[in-house]
Amino acid sequence: MWKYRTPGIPDEDFNQNDKVPGPTKEEIRVLTISKARLREGFVVVDIGCGTGGLTVEAALQVAPTGKVFALDEKEEAIELTESNVAKFGVQNTVQMIHGKAPQVLSDLPPLDAVLIGGSHSLREVIQTAHQKLKPTGRIVVNAILTETAVTALDEIKRLNFKEVDVTQVFVAKGKAVSGGTMMLSRNPITITSATKE
Amino acid sequence: MWKYRTPGIPDEDFNQNDKVPGPTKEEIRVLTISKARLREGFVVVDIGCGTGGLTVEAALQVAPTGKVFALDEKEEAIELTESNVAKFGVQNTVQMIHGKAPQVLSDLPPLDAVLIGGSHSLREVIQTAHQKLKPTGRIVVNAILTETAVTALDEIKRLNFKEVDVTQVFVAKGKAVSGGTMMLSRNPITITSATKE
Amino acid sequence: MWKYRTPGIPDEDFNQNDKVPGPTKEEIRVLTISKARLREGFVVVDIGCGTGGLTVEAALQVAPTGKVFALDEKEEAIELTESNVAKFGVQNTVQMIHGKAPQVLSDLPPLDAVLIGGSHSLREVIQTAHQKLKPTGRIVVNAILTETAVTALDEIKRLNFKEVDVTQVFVAKGKAVSGGTMMLSRNPITITSATKE
Amino acid sequence: MWKYRTPGIPDEDFNQNDKVPGPTKEEIRVLTISKARLREGFVVVDIGCGTGGLTVEAALQVAPTGKVFALDEKEEAIELTESNVAKFGVQNTVQMIHGKAPQVLSDLPPLDAVLIGGSHSLREVIQTAHQKLKPTGRIVVNAILTETAVTALDEIKRLNFKEVDVTQVFVAKGKAVSGGTMMLSRNPITITSATKE
Numbered sequence: 001m002w003k004y005r006t007p008g009i010p011d012e013d014f015n016q017n018d019k020v021p022g023p024t025k026e027e028i029r030v031l032t033i034s035k036a037r038l039r040e041g042f043v044v045v046d047i048g049c050g051t052g053g054l055t056v057e058a059a060l061q062v063a064p065t066g067k068v069f070a071l072d073e074k075e076e077a078i079e080l081t082e083s084n085v086a087k088f089g090v091q092n093t094v095q096m097i098h099g100k101a102p103q104v105l106s107d108l109p110p111l112d113a114v115l116i117g118g119s120h121s122l123r124e125v126i127q128t129a130h131q132k133l134k135p136t137g138r139i140v141v142n143a144i145l146t147e148t149a150v151t152a153l154d155e156i157k158r159l160n161f162k163e164v165d166v167t168q169v170f171v172a173k174g175k176a177v178s179g180g181t182m183m184l185s186r187n188p189i190t191i192t193s194a195t196k197e
Numbered sequence: 198m199w200k201y202r203t204p205g206i207p208d209e210d211f212n213q214n215d216k217v218p219g220p221t222k223e224e225i226r227v228l229t230i231s232k233a234r235l236r237e238g239f240v241v242v243d244i245g246c247g248t249g250g251l252t253v254e255a256a257l258q259v260a261p262t263g264k265v266f267a268l269d270e271k272e273e274a275i276e277l278t279e280s281n282v283a284k285f286g287v288q289n290t291v292q293m294i295h296g297k298a299p300q301v302l303s304d305l306p307p308l309d310a311v312l313i314g315g316s317h318s319l320r321e322v323i324q325t326a327h328q329k330l331k332p333t334g335r336i337v338v339n340a341i342l343t344e345t346a347v348t349a350l351d352e353i354k355r356l357n358f359k360e361v362d363v364t365q366v367f368v369a370k371g372k373a374v375s376g377g378t379m380m381l382s383r384n385p386i387t388i389t390s391a392t393k394e
Numbered sequence: 395m396w397k398y399r400t401p402g403i404p405d406e407d408f409n410q411n412d413k414v415p416g417p418t419k420e421e422i423r424v425l426t427i428s429k430a431r432l433r434e435g436f437v438v439v440d441i442g443c444g445t446g447g448l449t450v451e452a453a454l455q456v457a458p459t460g461k462v463f464a465l466d467e468k469e470e471a472i473e474l475t476e477s478n479v480a481k482f483g484v485q486n487t488v489q490m491i492h493g494k495a496p497q498v499l500s501d502l503p504p505l506d507a508v509l510i511g512g513s514h515s516l517r518e519v520i521q522t523a524h525q526k527l528k529p530t531g532r533i534v535v536n537a538i539l540t541e542t543a544v545t546a547l548d549e550i551k552r553l554n555f556k557e558v559d560v561t562q563v564f565v566a567k568g569k570a571v572s573g574g575t576m577m578l579s580r581n582p583i584t585i586t587s588a589t590k591e
Numbered sequence: 592m593w594k595y596r597t598p599g600i601p602d603e604d605f606n607q608n609d610k611v612p613g614p615t616k617e618e619i620r621v622l623t624i625s626k627a628r629l630r631e632g633f634v635v636v637d638i639g640c641g642t643g644g645l646t647v648e649a650a651l652q653v654a655p656t657g658k659v660f661a662l663d664e665k666e667e668a669i670e671l672t673e674s675n676v677a678k679f680g681v682q683n684t685v686q687m688i689h690g691k692a693p694q695v696l697s698d699l700p701p702l703d704a705v706l707i708g709g710s711h712s713l714r715e716v717i718q719t720a721h722q723k724l725k726p727t728g729r730i731v732v733n734a735i736l737t738e739t740a741v742t743a744l745d746e747i748k749r750l751n752f753k754e755v756d757v758t759q760v761f762v763a764k765g766k767a768v769s770g771g772t773m774m775l776s777r778n779p780i781t782i783t784s785a786t787k788e
């Protein structure tokens with residue numbers, strides 16, 4: 001259980017396994033949740049939930065009256081996210097969906113925020129997200145591939161999203177070693193976010 | 198007014214002036230608040246509040262029952278922070294203190310979190326913070342100088358703080374220009390945080 | 395005059411003016427010249443020479459028997475590069491060309507290295523560069539726009555260049571201030587380089 | 592053999608083994624050699640030569656009339672550097688020295704450049720380097736630990752070195768993966784360089 005109101009659960013507190021990527025690293029998770037601009041009662045979808053890091057953090061922000069739909073194509077990701085949802089006590093706020101993004105997305109109710117962690121059909125997913133978002137709803141795309149960052153931004157601009165923000169983040173973490181503190185780099189992430197008009 | 202539960206008020210939403218540095222940039226503010234691990238009811242001090250960016254974000258997390266003491270040596274910073282506190286409607290949660298850090302700090306009640314944005318007497322401030330922090334209380338030091346980061350970490354380790362975390366953050370922001378998106382760098386910040394045993 | 399064999403002329407040693415961008419910052423210039431893999435006698439083109447920073451550094455590496463063609467559309471850039479070429483005494487190694495990249499490029503002799511600092515017709519320029527490069531010749535594209543980096547890489551892969559290298563560089567420079575050393579960030583640059591088979 | 596005049600041998604071209612750290616990554620090697628400002632005939636020492644990456648690159652710049660002393664405490668590093676020196680054909684330019692830095696350094700002839708990759712007695716090593724450097728000679732310290740960077744700068748300023756430069760470098764390398772290009776970060780390095788008056 002996370003007993004704080006601020007996002008930022010340490011990475012090691014999540015159940016993890018080798019078959020599923022993630023969790024999204026703590027600092028990137030915190031910034032992603034911030035860019036989504038959440039509050040209690042909001043309805044959110046986490047596309048490609050993986051380990052469930054973003055799902056859990058989003059759920060803690062929108063609970064108890066809000067809802068997070070956690071979506072993944074992989075059975076293993078669904079199971080792992082479920083275990084983390086249980087670990088952090090947000091079962092009543094999260095609904096798991098095993099399926100592919102653009103299709104499943106269109107069956108969801110109107111959304112306040114869409115979190116996208118990369119996808120094979122990124123443009124379609126962003127288009128469907130745009131349709132499903134309520135006015136003033138937020139989209140946040142996390143890209144680890146340079147091409148994904150450029151495609152996401154291009155599609156977001158094409159759909160006339162407003163308040164477009166592109167934030168590239170490099171994080172290095174200090175590790176105590178003999179003689180001092182070694183900085184170990186994380187891979188850079190580009191977080192692209194915007195508001196539906 | 199900030200209507201979301203997640204931290205991350207855009208920089209331009211704060212009143213600003215040329216005499217006072219800040220606000221701490223949005224992404225650094227979000228990560229700082231996250232590292233402080235706040236919740237409703239917590240008592241926090243923001244040492245060197247400047248424009249009041251961290252003060253306001255912390256107040257939104259601990260309100261309505263918590264308290265943020267916003268401390269600065271400069272009269273102009275006190276006034277500017279006050280204007281931002283009013284702008285975001287957290288007057289009942291914030292108490293302004295005009296004075297120097299190690300002295301004023303010792304008069305405060307027990308604290309859940311101490312935010313330090315650099316100081317002339319950093320070691321003394323960290324020592325006093327350590328005395329004032331409740332068990333499991335958090336300290337977060339933001340350094341823009343390389344020497345400050347090293348000194349803060351050294352003093353934090355010397356005082357046997359636990360869960361010591363050193364996070365260096367480089368952020369670049371996309372700016373739409375003719376032909377595409379230019380990435381504009383922010384200066385790197387080192388955020389050092391830890392828990393009092 | 396630069397009296398060393400290693401590249402790395404300090405930025406402030408170049409004549410500069412407000413009408414022309416550049417010079418390419420010292421560290422990026424050094425890495426660009428390194429990725430071009432130059433030696434005495436090589437024939438190089440610098441497309442979009444601007445202030446002439448890369449032109450001068452390349453000329454120092456290929457002199458006295460090599461040649462650098464310095465190309466720019468802007469009269470002011472031609473004049474400024476010429477003044478820096480004279481300042482560093484590489485007039486006999488550099489030939490200035492006032493004109494547009496894809497057209498002028500096709501009139502040049504076979505090339506050992508092509509340096510590209512961004513262009514309006516980037517794909518065409520890369521295609522023409524590919525035609526003009528000798529076998530084992532090198533292409534180096536410096537991108538300040540995210541889209542340019544992605545387009546350059548895509549075209550380089552499409553043309554079957556080998557040894558493709560993508561290097562993103564973030565540099566922060568220390569500045570002595572009261573109390574210590576403040577790190578000031580430069581904007582990130584993506585250097586994409588490859589070898590013609 | 593490296594047939595170019597510019598530094599920048601690919602990392603994988605060096606013999607490597609698990610007992611010895613390095614080589615210093617290509618981009619950092621290139622910038623280090625650049626900050627040392629070398630030319631033919633110069634006398635250089637590489638303190639803590641490890642795999643020999645900097646030794647070989649420096650030798651290629653000062654050959655055939657210059658000299659590089661490659662120093663390491665570890666027998667394995669001496670052997671590995673020797674194998675790379677042979678591989679790149681710079682045996683006549685390099686002299687291996689098995690021993691500890693401050694002691695061995697004082698027996699060397701006057702030096703044009705000193706390269707330091709971190710050391711247990713960093714202040715003493717910098718002091719001895721200062722004594723051994725010729726006027727206008729260069730010192731370059733590469734730090735992977737935050738404390739090393741701060742200590743090196745402090746000692747360099749204390750000894751009244753001129754043209755002090757602090758450059759922190761974050762490099763991410765593109766890796767082709769399914770769907771695009773993933774950026775993989777290298778750890779940040781701080782390169783501190785200066786000129787003896």
